[in-house]
Amino acid sequence: MDQAEILIIGIGNIFRGDDAAGLAAARLVREMRLPGVTVLELDGDISALLESWQGFPKVVVIDAVASESEAGQVFRFAAHAGPLPRRLFACCSCHSLGLAEQIEIARSLKQLPPSLMVYGVEGKDFQLGAGLSPEVQEALPRLVKQMRQDLGLA
Amino acid sequence: MSTRTIKVDYLARVEGEGALHIKIKDGRVTGVQLQIWEPPRFFEAFLRGRHFTEAPDITARICGICPVAYQMSSVHAMEEALKVQVAGPLRALRRLLYCGEWIESHALHLFMLHAPDFLGYEDSLQMARDHPDIVKLGLQLKKVGNELVTLLGGREIHPINVRVGGFYKVPTKGELAPLAERLAWARDAARQTVAWVAGLPFPEYEADYEFVALRHEEEYPLNAGRLVSNRGLDIPVRDYEKYFQEEHVPHSHALHSHLKTRGQGRGSYLVGPLARYNLNFDRLSPLAQEAAGQAGLGPECRNPFQSIVVRAVEMLHVVDEALGLIAAYEMPDAPALPAAPRAGVGSACTEAPRGILYHRYRLDEAGLIQEAKIVPPTSQNQKSMESDLGQFVAGHLDLPQDQLTWQCEQMIRNYDPCISCATHFLKLQLDRE
Numbered sequence: 176m177d178q179a180e181i182l183i184i185g186i187g188n189i190f191r192g193d194d195a196a197g198l199a200a201a202r203l204v205r206e207m208r209l210p211g212v213t214v215l216e217l218d219g220d221i222s223a224l225l226e227s228w229q230g231f232p233k234v235v236v237i238d239a240v241a242s243e244s245e246a247g248q249v250f251r252f253a254a255h256a257g258p259l260p261r262r263l264f265a266c267c268s269c270h271s272l273g274l275a276e277q278i279e280i281a282r283s284l285k286q287l288p289p290s291l292m293v294y295g296v297e298g299k300d301f302q303l304g305a306g307l308s309p310e311v312q313e314a315l316p317r318l319v320k321q322m323r324q325d326l327g328l329a
Numbered sequence: 330m331s332t333r334t335i336k337v338d339y340l341a342r343v344e345g346e347g348a349l350h351i352k353i354k355d356g357r358v359t360g361v362q363l364q365i366w367e368p369p370r371f372f373e374a375f376l377r378g379r380h381f382t383e384a385p386d387i388t389a390r391i392c393g394i395c396p397v398a399y400q401m402s403s404v405h406a407m408e409e410a411l412k413v414q415v416a417g418p419l420r421a422l423r424r425l426l427y428c429g430e431w432i433e434s435h436a437l438h439l440f441m442l443h444a445p446d447f448l449g450y451e452d453s454l455q456m457a458r459d460h461p462d463i464v465k466l467g468l469q470l471k472k473v474g475n476e477l478v479t480l481l482g483g484r485e486i487h488p489i490n491v492r493v494g495g496f497y498k499v500p501t502k503g504e505l506a507p508l509a510e511r512l513a514w515a516r517d518a519a520r521q522t523v524a525w526v527a528g529l530p531f532p533e534y535e536a537d538y539e540f541v542a543l544r545h546e547e548e549y550p551l552n553a554g555r556l557v558s559n560r561g562l563d564i565p566v567r568d569y570e571k572y573f574q575e576e577h578v579p580h581s582h583a584l585h586s587h588l589k590t591r592g593q594g595r596g597s598y599l600v601g602p603l604a605r606y607n608l609n610f611d612r613l614s615p616l617a618q619e620a621a622g623q624a625g626l627g628p629e630c631r632n633p634f635q636s637i638v639v640r641a642v643e644m645l646h647v648v649d650e651a652l653g654l655i656a657a658y659e660m661p662d663a664p665a666l667p668a669a670p671r672a673g674v675g676s677a678c679t680e681a682p683r684g685i686l687y688h689r690y691r692l693d694e695a696g697l698i699q700e701a702k703i704v705p706p707t708s709q710n711q712k713s714m715e716s717d718l719g720q721f722v723a724g725h726l727d728l729p730q731d732q733l734t735w736q737c738e739q740m741i742r743n744y745d746p747c748i749s750c751a752t753h754f755l756k757l758q759l760d761r762e
Contacts, residue, residue, distance in 0.1 A: 190390060218393065218487075221441070222472045237394065276454050283457035315499055 192305035193298025246299035247310035342423035382707030397430035398681030400541025410675025429477025434682035527624030597712035600684025617646035670696025
């Protein structure tokens with residue numbers, strides 16, 4: 176079997192409301208069974224993240240964003256080209272390091288994949304125990320569609 | 330008259346959310362408040378009515394950093410209530426799983442959260458730019474811990490393989506073998522780490538703590554032992570609530586614990602690496618003892634800033650012990666002992682990476698939880714944290730505001746506080762009048 180070319184990682188905490196957006200998006204992608212695509216769900220642990228993308232030329236990370244923008248707004252960043260705005264991807268739950276910080280550590284350690292796209296979706300509610308908000312649920316198919324177009328998998 | 334305030338509105342690099350407010354009036358510290366706002370989570374309440382088998386998986390959700398500790402304290406307490414005794418390879422596997430969590434937790438705190446304080450960096454990102462090899466070493470060590478937890482716990486975070494009576498599935502000897510190779514690397518890396526942290530600059534400060542930790546006849550404390558202190562406490566865990574009490578303070582969502590027998594306004598005590606080390610130095614492996622000696626640590630250490638060295642020594646110990654456990658492992662006949670429901674009360678303390686974690690459950694004859702009590706290490710340390718901060722600031726009033734504030738934050742991180750656990754999130758404010 177050929178080595179998968181693309182790794183799609185959803186990050187989040189399933190028990191912290193919209194923080195689970197990345198995980199939910201990853202599950203949507205997994206159900207599509209896209210050829211050459213590996214899907215992973217992570218909880219935001221830095222060593223797991225850095226280890227997971229070794230050997231993959233193209234990596235996509237999907238995470239929730241808390242920037243006080245409109246809930247459901249989708250963001251896209253080419254993280255291989257420059258840092259993410261830390262304001263958007265700060266540590267918002269039990270992760271001890273935010274995604275922006277983790278990616279910058281990986282850059283310093285020269286452990287970034289050649290292509291790293293980050294998609295974010297603005298969350299509304301990060302309370303413990305709450306499920307995804309309707310705004311985020313509605314945004315996820317849009318996010319996945321855009322990601323597939325960007326990757327040439329549409 | 331002069332007033333000075335040290336205020337940190339959001340404490341970074343700690344697990345959870347909180348703030349610190351210190352008031353200084355005419356050169357005297359007049360108030361120290363560690364404010365914890367993480368909302369209470371009512372785990373003890375929603376455990377009521379649940380079946381005893383559910384406790385390890387429910388309580389593991391309290392913390393993303395030390396879920397194994399919650400699982401261990403809960404299964405041990407349940408097993409006491411149900412009169413089940415787990416021994417032999419199943420007990421050894423639980424210890425091995427706990428070693429994995431200690432490696433993960435100590436490596437994360439030491440390299441990514443605490444070391445930047447000593448080197449003058451705002452965060453681990455800045456540190457990674459100047460010290461990439463150290464950060465890589467730390468992440469690789471952490472990864473070894475992750476691998477142990479993944480194999481024995483079923484997955485890296487929030488393990489799901491632990492049950493009352495043992496495990497759902499146990500590894501074969503062959504499945505553990507690749508981990509021994511990784512751990513052999515980790516043993517050298519942990520020795521290197523002890524030598525590296527020993528060379529960091531430590532602020533001068535010592536405190537007269539009452540240390541409280543588990544003590545076992547033979548082992549460095551993880552899963553079992555009596556509760557002891559350096560001031561004569563020596564009790565079975567079942568007597569915990571006779572000696573320790575939690576109280577609500579207005580400025581914190583986390584309850585404060587104290588030793589009841591030490592008199593009004595007293596009774597603060599310290600749990601965690603420094604307490605374990607001071608009370609159990611003789612139980613460390615010869616390799617860990619030797620590394621501690623080379624790092625300039627004697628059997629006693631009262632400078633909380635040196636807890637980073639103690640964590641490194643503990644990390645070396647658990648890596649070393651994990652190797653021994655794997656070498657001696659023989660797969661058990663069954664992954665778990667039977668545990669039948671019965672009415673009873675069971676309590677247990679195990680050593681989470683940041684100190685003792687106490688659980689007590691009362692079960693009815695159907696095995697449903699009637700009452701649950703959970704006392705996490707961070708709430709036990711809160712009183713000591715406040716008194717350390719007060720004493721430290723009083724002795725360092727000549728420091729410029731930004732440096733004093735920095736060292737107060739560093740002091741809090743000495744405890745590796747897990748505020749999410751203690752609430753049942755931190756900011757810092759130093760007021761000088």
